[in-house]
Amino acid sequence: MANWCRIxxxxxxxxxxxxxxxxxxxxxxxxxxxxxLSSALNNxxxxxxxxxxxxxxxxxxxxxxxxxxxxxxxxxxxxxxSFLSSDSDDDHQSLDFPGGKVSYTSEMxxxxxxxxxxxxxxRVLDDDGELxxxxxxxxxxxxxxxxxxxxxxSLQIMDTIFYEAQRQGRISFYLTSAGEEAINIAxxxxxxxxxIILPQYREPGVLLWxxxxxxxxxxQCFGNKADYGKGRQMPIHYGSKKHNFFTxxxxxxxxxxxxxGIAYSLKMDNKKACVVSYIGDGGTSEGDFHAxxxxxxxxxxxxxxxxxxxGWAISTNVSEQFRSDGIVVKGRAYGIRSIRVxxxxxxxxxxxxxxxxxxxxxxxxxxLIEALTYRVGHHSTSxxxxxYRKLDEIVYWKNTxxxxxxxxxxxxxxxxxxxxxxxxxxxxxxxxLLEAIQVAEKTEKPPLSEMFSDVxxxxxxNLEEQEKHLRETISRxxxxxxxxxxx
Amino acid sequence: xxxxxxxxxxxxxxxxxxxxxxxxxxDVESGNAKAINLYSxxxxxxxxxxxxxxxxxxxxEDVSFGGVFRCTTGLADRFxxxxxxxxxxxxxxxxxxxxxxxxxxxxxxxxxxFADYIYPAFDQIVNEASKFxxxxxNQFNCGGLTIRAPYGAVGHGGHYHSQSPEAFFCHVPxxxxxxxRSPRQxxxxxxxxxxDPNPVVFFEPKWLYRLAxxxxxxxxxxxxxxxxxxIRQGSDITLVGWxxxxxxxxxxxxxxxxxxxxxxxxxxxxxxxxxxxxxEASVRKTGxxxxxxxxxxxxxxxxxxxxxxxERCFLRLEAPVARVCGLDTPFPLVFEPFYMxxxxxxxxxxxxxxxx
Ligand SMILES: Cc1ncc(C[n+]2csc(CCOP(=O)(O)OP(=O)(O)O)c2C)c(N)n1
Ligand SMILES: [Mg+2]
Numbered sequence: 001m002a003n004w005c006r007i008x009x010x011x012x013x014x015x016x017x018x019x020x021x022x023x024x025x026x027x028x029x030x031x032x033x034x035x036x037l038s039s040a041l042n043n044x045x046x047x048x049x050x051x052x053x054x055x056x057x058x059x060x061x062x063x064x065x066x067x068x069x070x071x072x073x074x075x076x077x078x079x080x081x082s083f084l085s086s087d088s089d090d091d092h093q094s095l096d097f098p099g100g101k102v103s104y105t106s107e108m109x110x111x112x113x114x115x116x117x118x119x120x121x122x123r124v125l126d127d128d129g130e131l132x133x134x135x136x137x138x139x140x141x142x143x144x145x146x147x148x149x150x151x152x153x154s155l156q157i158m159d160t161i162f163y164e165a166q167r168q169g170r171i172s173f174y175l176t177s178a179g180e181e182a183i184n185i186a187x188x189x190x191x192x193x194x195x196i197i198l199p200q201y202r203e204p205g206v207l208l209w210x211x212x213x214x215x216x217x218x219x220q221c222f223g224n225k226a227d228y229g230k231g232r233q234m235p236i237h238y239g240s241k242k243h244n245f246f247t248x249x250x251x252x253x254x255x256x257x258x259x260x261g262i263a264y265s266l267k268m269d270n271k272k273a274c275v276v277s278y279i280g281d282g283g284t285s286e287g288d289f290h291a292x293x294x295x296x297x298x299x300x301x302x303x304x305x306x307x308x309x310x311g312w313a314i315s316t317n318v319s320e321q322f323r324s325d326g327i328v329v330k331g332r333a334y335g336i337r338s339i340r341v342x343x344x345x346x347x348x349x350x351x352x353x354x355x356x357x358x359x360x361x362x363x364x365x366x367x368l369i370e371a372l373t374y375r376v377g378h379h380s381t382s383x384x385x386x387x388y389r390k391l392d393e394i395v396y397w398k399n400t401x402x403x404x405x406x407x408x409x410x411x412x413x414x415x416x417x418x419x420x421x422x423x424x425x426x427x428x429x430x431x432x433l434l435e436a437i438q439v440a441e442k443t444e445k446p447p448l449s450e451m452f453s454d455v456x457x458x459x460x461x462n463l464e465e466q467e468k469h470l471r472e473t474i475s476r477x478x479x480x481x482x483x484x485x486x487x
Numbered sequence: 488x489x490x491x492x493x494x495x496x497x498x499x500x501x502x503x504x505x506x507x508x509x510x511x512x513x514d515v516e517s518g519n520a521k522a523i524n525l526y527s528x529x530x531x532x533x534x535x536x537x538x539x540x541x542x543x544x545x546x547x548e549d550v551s552f553g554g555v556f557r558c559t560t561g562l563a564d565r566f567x568x569x570x571x572x573x574x575x576x577x578x579x580x581x582x583x584x585x586x587x588x589x590x591x592x593x594x595x596x597x598x599x600x601f602a603d604y605i606y607p608a609f610d611q612i613v614n615e616a617s618k619f620x621x622x623x624x625n626q627f628n629c630g631g632l633t634i635r636a637p638y639g640a641v642g643h644g645g646h647y648h649s650q651s652p653e654a655f656f657c658h659v660p661x662x663x664x665x666x667x668r669s670p671r672q673x674x675x676x677x678x679x680x681x682x683d684p685n686p687v688v689f690f691e692p693k694w695l696y697r698l699a700x701x702x703x704x705x706x707x708x709x710x711x712x713x714x715x716x717x718i719r720q721g722s723d724i725t726l727v728g729w730x731x732x733x734x735x736x737x738x739x740x741x742x743x744x745x746x747x748x749x750x751x752x753x754x755x756x757x758x759x760x761x762x763x764x765x766x767e768a769s770v771r772k773t774g775x776x777x778x779x780x781x782x783x784x785x786x787x788x789x790x791x792x793x794x795x796x797x798e799r800c801f802l803r804l805e806a807p808v809a810r811v812c813g814l815d816t817p818f819p820l821v822f823e824p825f826y827m828x829x830x831x832x833x834x835x836x837x838x839x840x841x842x843x
Binding site: 172173223231232233234237249250251252282283285286287288313314315316320321322382383387388445446448450451452455462463466470473474476477480481482485 | 548549551552553555572573574575576577578579580603604606607643644645646647648784785814815816817819820821822824825826829831832835
């Protein structure tokens, strides 16, 4: 399972020594890095060959890994206590306060509003898809890597074709994940299918990864009778019970406290699974973000809060959204372990989510991941983002920082992918999609009775009465009603 | 016919059916008036509010670049970022902040991006804004607060871009709820709301933002709150509505007239505190009343009007009060044409009531 790879000659002992020597004066960033993830990653043995040879059989078993994580976690928490209070002169005088001892200080100083430097962003691949020297990451097999890449491409093509279908008026709305393909696919790839997803809306790649078919996507967007949501919601509001993917709801951030409740239930049932709840940078401003994180921390619920910080919430830039160093620093305020990761680096996302999952599931705790990325497309088909942001910025992220190209370079450099496969894949996905759209378009809409079902488990008398009345109206005025909805 | 054609057709219906209703009967002085759409009328009102009061502020999600419905276009450029600004994505924050601003004697004009997203701010509106004056014995008030939010169906909005939540707010003493039917009404009513010394929730019919075009005076004018308007005279039945629904009701009135039924159509405009007298006077004349709104019928504001009219005009009523409203389901995407209180549903109810 956990097959951690390390591409440097540092050893765990070295790492620990270095950390301990730093004492407790390190910045917030240093400390959060020491906990959880980096400890999990840096428990490695030296691996000499930088680029090609990965450890395929895990030389340390999960128990050692976890035991080590626990040790490091506790260490980090102690550091945190000391960091937040003080270790100065009168530390023999301390206040026994609910929640733990607080030492006194005679020095009047405020905790700074920010640390001196921004929390660094974990990455594995550089912009060209080359492994960065001295990086540590979780290896992915050829099979997984190729599936990841193929899914990223499928997601791109799906976005292009559905977007076009909206422009042609065939579906009423669409929203792309362009620029966030690595987040979508790599985070999904690092989970098990028992892990439960509470999406925001820009994560259809998670469903794609889990096997939701292009036909199923198309059926939802066309709101036909094959749509699991029975045509009731706008396009892109997917949901699939069999894929453990809760149905998307447009109101922002509402899923976060729900995620804590679902995770708590998993814990009570002793399931070896966690919840992953996605949220945008904008979504973190909602009250539900606070509620979700705080509940998860207090209830010790195994949930990963995955924040896609893509720089924009419709036209609102992150500088108008919050004045903290992004999202990652908010985790600590709730007592949640957090990491910032390059969201355009599939390997970094994969590694971070794998580590987060291990901690969430084995230690019953929430983890916060902030993935830095960029919304390359317009917010949705209702938006024109050139009204509020520079074209240069879009082009830069689309080309220079393209997550799909970056991952492709890495996959290709391993000899796992060829130009020919690329062409074949693109042609075949495009063809499947066009077919799926045609089928979805021709498929009947859900019957009228579905308007009244599912409001409750069973329709109460007012709905029965309204349905009867509506049917009478339809028979009087048939031309008022669409003919493709069976009455 | 495929649904998209129907959606298209509904837009067609919308275009015809939701054309602006004349504001002829209100006493807006003529002068320079240009034909503009509803979002531009809102924009003009906001501009005048900012221009005439240096303590006026306009804010909400994405308002800086003009807002997702373009209502705040140009305002940030003209009045600066300190007075017209984006807020973080947090409705409770927007309203709470607005209450604070208003409590200090400012005019806080807050935008909620969609009425469907007003619920995170429910507590701030229901427990805070509405009771600010009462609970302090009138030491404090947040009367300068106006909350604007686009509401109602658009043909493709599904659950969360279609709702008409006005009834929730009509259950809250201490706030006013106002809904305009056309561009000219929107400008005059919004200016009244902004300048009213009470917190107001102002719902804008988003279906009409672009569709409704009407001559709107360029100058600063206000239309009175809590005054309903008889926009069509008739003797056989009184129809009461507000916002976008009025244009549908008007079509029904026109068709009913072909059958010799003369409907009186009333735009309530202010839902609380509402103008019972105008409605009562009309019902006393016609002996029949029909109320229509997009929100689900159960617990809708139509129920309140119905009860009040029965209380006041029981002996005069010649038929039960009729309600043609949205159904008691969440707002459904593909079933929207079935859900809506359409012209023919209204027409059927008019005839049934008149022939009772
Ligand atoms: C409660 C609520 N308020 C407002 C909206 C309107 N809205 C939809 S998406 C969005 C921006 C979200 O931005 P972010 O969370 O950063 O996600 P992104 O679109 O960038 O993926 C807004 C304001 C909403 N859906 N829900
Ligand atoms: Mg965003």
